[in-house]
Amino acid sequence: MADKLRCGVIGAGAAGCDHLHSLSTCFRAAAVAIAEINPQNSREACDRYRIARSYTDYHELLEQPDIDAITIALPNHLHTSVAIEALKARKHVLVEKPMSTSLKDAVKIVETARKMKRTVMVGQNLRFDRQTQLAKSLIERGELGEVYHARGFYLRRSGIPRIGSWFTQKRYSGGGCVYDLAGHILDTCLFLFNHFKVSSVFAQTHAHFGSRGLGEMNWGKSEIDPKKPFDVEDHGSALIKLQSGRSITLDVSWAGFHPAEAREHGVDLLGTNGGLSLFPARLFRNGPNGYETVHLGGTKMAYVDDRIHHFVNCVLDGKKPLISVEESLQVQQVLDAIYASAESGKEIRLKY
Numbered sequence: 001m002a003d004k005l006r007c008g009v010i011g012a013g014a015a016g017c018d019h020l021h022s023l024s025t026c027f028r029a030a031a032v033a034i035a036e037i038n039p040q041n042s043r044e045a046c047d048r049y050r051i052a053r054s055y056t057d058y059h060e061l062l063e064q065p066d067i068d069a070i071t072i073a074l075p076n077h078l079h080t081s082v083a084i085e086a087l088k089a090r091k092h093v094l095v096e097k098p099m100s101t102s103l104k105d106a107v108k109i110v111e112t113a114r115k116m117k118r119t120v121m122v123g124q125n126l127r128f129d130r131q132t133q134l135a136k137s138l139i140e141r142g143e144l145g146e147v148y149h150a151r152g153f154y155l156r157r158s159g160i161p162r163i164g165s166w167f168t169q170k171r172y173s174g175g176g177c178v179y180d181l182a183g184h185i186l187d188t189c190l191f192l193f194n195h196f197k198v199s200s201v202f203a204q205t206h207a208h209f210g211s212r213g214l215g216e217m218n219w220g221k222s223e224i225d226p227k228k229p230f231d232v233e234d235h236g237s238a239l240i241k242l243q244s245g246r247s248i249t250l251d252v253s254w255a256g257f258h259p260a261e262a263r264e265h266g267v268d269l270l271g272t273n274g275g276l277s278l279f280p281a282r283l284f285r286n287g288p289n290g291y292e293t294v295h296l297g298g299t300k301m302a303y304v305d306d307r308i309h310h311f312v313n314c315v316l317d318g319k320k321p322l323i324s325v326e327e328s329l330q331v332q333q334v335l336d337a338i339y340a341s342a343e344s345g346k347e348i349r350l351k352y
Contacts, residue, residue: 003028003316004028004029005028005030005068006030006032006066006067006068007069007071008031008064008070009023009034010058010070010082011072012073013036013073016034016036019031019073022308023049023312026309028309028316031051032052033053033061033067034046034051034054035060036056042054058082059085062086062091069091070091070092071094071311072094072096074096075166076101076173076179077173077174079096079098080105080106080109083112087109087116087118087120088112088116090118091118092311093113094122094307095122095123096122097123097179098174098179099122099329102336106328106329113325119314121321121328122325122328122331123311123323124187125184125307128310129304130297130304131279134297135269135276135278136191138283139194139271142273144276145271146273147246147269148247149247149248149269150193150248150249150267150269150270151268152250152268153266154181154184155251155252155257155259156254157255157257157258159217159255160209160210160217161216162218163216164227164230168210168228168229168230168231169229169230170231175335176210177253177254178335182335183335184265185252186248187323188267189248190331191327192269193246195243195246196331197243197350197352198241198330198333198334199242200350201241201334201347202239202341202347202348203237203348204238204342205235205339206235207232208256209256210254210255215254215255215256235254236342237249237251237252238250238338238341240334250338266279267279274286280295280296280297281296281297282294282296283296307323
């Protein structure tokens with residue numbers, strides 16, 4: 001492997017440009033080409049990040065022998081097919097969350113990566129946040145005692161990606177706020193527990209705002225359908241039981257949340273010796289002068305590592321990523337179970 005990982009980025013929308021920015025700041029990587037069907041997005045990305053080659057057909061990019069790795073920033077329904085084709089072309093792959101739109105398809109990605117002996121990683125950026133890493137170290141040191149429950153949430157008052165974009169159409173996105181937001185928070189909770197095996201899920205979803213054309217924000221600017229369809233959920237709640245006996249309550253919403261405080265997203269951990277909240281990071285415990293709140297960090301995300309940089313280093317150094325494919329498969333299984341439970345009205349028991 002060369003000293004620099006030569007990367008191609010497929011998709012040059014907002015997420016793709018985030019990939020390109022990260023690659024431009026990584027001394028061990030070089031972004032050498034992009035694939036993008038939108039001419040304006042392609043021109044802007046190439047000009048901004050000084051990319052010499054661009055393709056409208058990503059297959060042409062995959063055929064380039066000087067590209068070692070691919071990052072995928074596409075609508076959810078394309079993750080599986082593009083990732084598998086990239087792996088078969090002997091490229092390492094970073095794909096945005098969710099890994100896929102079904103566990104069955106996610107397994108296909110992992111099986112292909114193993115067969116081709118290539119690295120694949122899902123870009124779960126909250127794992128690299130300083131507050132998440134601090135919480136992990138506090139838990140491992142026993143500061144909270146036995147951590148037995150987590151409450152994870154990501155709630156917006158008016159934050160639906162532009163109605164009519166791929167985000168709001170199930171055939172392109174696979175789902176709404178559960179795929180968009182819950183994947184982040186769920187992964188964080190399971191990571192902090194250091195236990196990803198879930199025994200059961202009971203969930204409910206709602207669609208009260210996007211279906212009426214309400215709650216939109218300026219994101220997902222490329223409209224696929226000018227009729228502005230909305231056939232996904234804008235709220236989801238779940239009770240998740242782990243095989244270890246721990247539990248998670250998960251609450252995510254694109255619209256309709258009217259906050260009493262500024263915390264749009266967060267994780268609250270309950271332990272036998274204390275509690276911990278993230279975003280902002282605060283430790284709650286009995287101190288020498290009585291019950292105390294220890295402020296540990298700010299509300300803004302501050303990363304100890306960049307997910308793209310981490311992926312690059314893992315490929316070049318032959319190391320296993322912090323975000324393992326086994327854990328990503330289990331996150332995908334829980335997301336699928338949330339939808340299955342909401343549709344059936346029943347608790348879904350998971351099998352391994």
